[in-house]
Amino acid sequence: MPDQLLFAMEVMLNGLMAGVLYALVALGFVLIFKASGIFNYSQGVMALFAALTLVGIQNGQVPFSHLINAIFGTEVHHFGWHVPAIFAILLTAAIMVLFAWIVERYVLRHLVNQPDIILFMATIGLAYFMEGFGDLMWGSEIKKLDVGLPQGINVPIDETTYGWFGYGFFIDNLDISATILAVILVVALTVFSQYSKQGRALRAVADDHQAALSVGISLRFIWVLVWSIAGFVALVAGIVWGSKSGVQFSLSLIALKALPVLMLGGFTSIPGAIIGGLIIGVGEKLFEFTIGPLVGGATENWFAYVLALLFLVFRPQGLFGEKIIERV
Amino acid sequence: MRTKLATLALGTAIAATPALAELTFTSLSYRTGPYAANGIPFADGYADYFTLLNERDGGIGGEMVELIECETGYNTEKGVECYESTKGSGALVYQPLSTGITYQLIPKTTSDGIPMHSMGYGRTSAKNGAVFDYIFNYPANYWDGASVAVRYLLDENGGSLEGKKIALVYHNSAYGKEPIRTLEELSEKHGYELSLLPVDHPGQEQKSQWLQIRRDRPDHVLMWGWGVMNQVAIQEAVNIRYPMENFIGIWWSGSENDVLPAGDGADGYKALTFHNVGSDYPLFDDIQQYVLDAGLAAGAGDQVGTALYNRGLYAAMLAAEAAKTAQEMHGTSTLTPGQMRDGMENLEMTEAKMTDLGLPNFGPEFSVSCENHGGDGYAAVAQWDAAAGEWGLITDYMQSDQDVLNPLIMEDSMAYAEENGIEPSCS
Numbered sequence A: 001m002p003d004q005l006l007f008a009m010e011v012m013l014n015g016l017m018a019g020v021l022y023a024l025v026a027l028g029f030v031l032i033f034k035a036s037g038i039f040n041y042s043q044g045v046m047a048l049f050a051a052l053t054l055v056g057i058q059n060g061q062v063p064f065s066h067l068i069n070a071i072f073g074t075e076v077h078h079f080g081w082h083v084p085a086i087f088a089i090l091l092t093a094a095i096m097v098l099f100a101w102i103v104e105r106y107v108l109r110h111l112v113n114q115p116d117i118i119l120f121m122a123t124i125g126l127a128y129f130m131e132g133f134g135d136l137m138w139g140s141e142i143k144k145l146d147v148g149l150p151q152g153i154n155v156p157i158d159e160t161t162y163g164w165f166g167y168g169f170f171i172d173n174l175d176i177s178a179t180i181l182a183v184i185l186v187v188a189l190t191v192f193s194q195y196s197k198q199g200r201a202l203r204a205v206a207d208d209h210q211a212a213l214s215v216g217i218s219l220r221f222i223w224v225l226v227w228s229i230a231g232f233v234a235l236v237a238g239i240v241w242g243s244k245s246g247v248q249f250s251l252s253l254i255a256l257k258a259l260p261v262l263m264l265g266g267f268t269s270i271p272g273a274i275i276g277g278l279i280i281g282v283g284e285k286l287f288e289f290t291i292g293p294l295v296g297g298a299t300e301n302w303f304a305y306v307l308a309l310l311f312l313v314f315r316p317q318g319l320f321g322e323k324i325i326e327r328v
Numbered sequence B: 001m002r003t004k005l006a007t008l009a010l011g012t013a014i015a016a017t018p019a020l021a022e023l024t025f026t027s028l029s030y031r032t033g034p035y036a037a038n039g040i041p042f043a044d045g046y047a048d049y050f051t052l053l054n055e056r057d058g059g060i061g062g063e064m065v066e067l068i069e070c071e072t073g074y075n076t077e078k079g080v081e082c083y084e085s086t087k088g089s090g091a092l093v094y095q096p097l098s099t100g101i102t103y104q105l106i107p108k109t110t111s112d113g114i115p116m117h118s119m120g121y122g123r124t125s126a127k128n129g130a131v132f133d134y135i136f137n138y139p140a141n142y143w144d145g146a147s148v149a150v151r152y153l154l155d156e157n158g159g160s161l162e163g164k165k166i167a168l169v170y171h172n173s174a175y176g177k178e179p180i181r182t183l184e185e186l187s188e189k190h191g192y193e194l195s196l197l198p199v200d201h202p203g204q205e206q207k208s209q210w211l212q213i214r215r216d217r218p219d220h221v222l223m224w225g226w227g228v229m230n231q232v233a234i235q236e237a238v239n240i241r242y243p244m245e246n247f248i249g250i251w252w253s254g255s256e257n258d259v260l261p262a263g264d265g266a267d268g269y270k271a272l273t274f275h276n277v278g279s280d281y282p283l284f285d286d287i288q289q290y291v292l293d294a295g296l297a298a299g300a301g302d303q304v305g306t307a308l309y310n311r312g313l314y315a316a317m318l319a320a321e322a323a324k325t326a327q328e329m330h331g332t333s334t335l336t337p338g339q340m341r342d343g344m345e346n347l348e349m350t351e352a353k354m355t356d357l358g359l360p361n362f363g364p365e366f367s368v369s370c371e372n373h374g375g376d377g378y379a380a381v382a383q384w385d386a387a388a389g390e391w392g393l394i395t396d397y398m399q400s401d402q403d404v405l406n407p408l409i410m411e412d413s414m415a416y417a418e419e420n421g422i423e424p425s426c427s
Helices: A003-036 A043-058 A065-072 A085-106 A116-138 A155-165 A173-195 A197-207 A209-214 A219-245 A249-265 A270-290 A300-314 B002-016 B036-057 B076-089 B099-112 B142-156 B180-190 B207-216 B228-239 B256-266 B282-292 B307-330 B337-345 B351-356 B402-419
Strands: B022-029 B064-071 B165-171 B193-199 B220-224 B247-249 B270-273 B378-385 B390-393
Touching: A003 A043, A003 A173, A003 A197, A003 A219, A003 A249, A003 A270, A003 B207, A043 A085, A043 A116, A043 A219, A043 A249, A085 A219, A116 A249, A173 A197, A173 A219, A173 A270, A197 A209, A197 A219, A209 A219, A219 A249, A219 B228, A249 A270, A249 A300, A249 B228, A270 A300, A270 B207, B022 B036, B022 B076, B022 B307, B036 B064, B036 B282, B036 B307, B064 B076, B076 B099, B142 B180, B142 B220, B142 B247, B142 B270, B142 B378, B142 B402, B165 B180, B165 B207, B180 B193, B180 B402, B193 B207, B207 B228, B220 B228, B228 B247, B228 B256, B270 B390, B307 B337
Parallel strands: B022 B064, B165 B193, B165 B220, B220 B247, B247 B270
Antiparallel strands: B270 B378, B378 B390
């Protein structure tokens, strides 16, 4: 098999894996938009905050230690214990639920019936607040995140493909883990929304707020629920991306990677987020591989948006988004 | 009522004006945002050194130092706002800590007559002081870095790079593109094959670049990165099992922040530096006594001795030494920005002076002149020891290839002079 074809296959596989990582971020946006019509600008910061909290709990870091030390002249930084990853994840998930409740109680509740743009602006404020709060709580140094996810080249795939083609494919173990996590997440979300009472209520709210309210579904509960789930998805995204680069404040910028995925897949479809992520991932990687060298490289960021825009020309609602028809 | 308002306004104006008998320095820092992890140690080192001078020596030449810090968030627009809002404070020199901000401030500081020091960043050709009379970039610039990296690789390869493949992984920005011209010129001279791998901001996803490195197997990889790009690149290099000892970053890709997330895998990674590492110097004992123990540290005190803290401290030390030089030249303890410029232009750093300051063998010897605002282009190579969790210098300071760089600097600076109607002069 020609070398270039082998390389293209390797690039495509890695593009699929990268697409899963993008989809993980996009899922959080979709959940909140689907249930409340809010484009949650703070989704990237939620992933950052969740990852910061997870590492902080794992390492036994004293929250707000800089503030405490500055006010009281103390020198406290760590509790001196190390929390196992699984408990730290559960505790962080609980904190994200608490965060969801706070958002509903102190932000969303006061903005019911306000135009979408007001809610969007509120999430911008929320993003900046959380970024500052996270800094104050956990500090801004870069932290190593290790919850036991394997990283580095997958040796069996490398050796198998070498045996077949005389060239070993590189697939990152972390990407494989992310794919497995994404599959579990999507299946769990689908089962939850299709077969649980709360899930059906969530879908009812997504379809029609007024009708859902008229049959006794609590909008406030649904909002807490959906922000909690989005918080959990943000935690998963934070774990995967934080394992790649360490937990640091630029983690919030992963939201930039989700936008073309949302444009392509649609803002209201969970399968759309996954398929959109895969198309963007493969598309940008193959474009970089084939056309990139001709135009000086670094095409991935802009090409993802060009690809999304191309799809928008033909399907403005995205591949799987709901077609909205407003009649006068 | 009108009298009361006038009195209030006068009082406010007096309160806002710094005491005249002070030397005012500014720190355009970034303690928030995506690059805060790098901005904080630099800003801490910069501030702690001036605090030390105030507490131990009563300032510089008998004048207390006032440090004005302004948060830029590593954002160019905010950096310019910081400059505009602080330039009236009597600031003697600006250290913007951002190539983007530096580029924006070059015409402004020149027009306002306030010197700017872009230490190891900014516009490389500002080394030509005949054109950039208020801009300084000593002791080394990006082109020096590229050249020293190649010189080191020559040493590593028995004096020849003929037929070798070198890849440059760089931030796709003005900063990241700085070394390309130099590396291209040097590739013609030394016969290596250069491949360019740009990474888009912020650099969280670099799979394409590292798959290409895995396919092409370059003998050496150089990196011009910043922020998250560095951590991801080092992790990806670990993932594809690229030999770390063949991977060299510029000094902005060589802090503890860059290597710690990759854990043991980062062991052996190398980075250029124009100052030494660690805290095993007499000066740091004074920092401990007069700054940390006195509760006067700018930060939490946990960054002392890190690569970026040391760089901030070194920058402040060079600013203070330039101020001392200016005081001696003009026979006055109080300084104007113009006098500070003179001090910077006549700065001479010798090993004896560094030893007196409590920093023996901390930085290269260099001198500044009107024709040369960039020092003598010396840099060393440091290597990361993951087990010990520290950097260590593995070479002496090496000089860049002045024969190649000087014509490039002259060409670029003269083009700038022509574009901006500047008559180069060293009177």
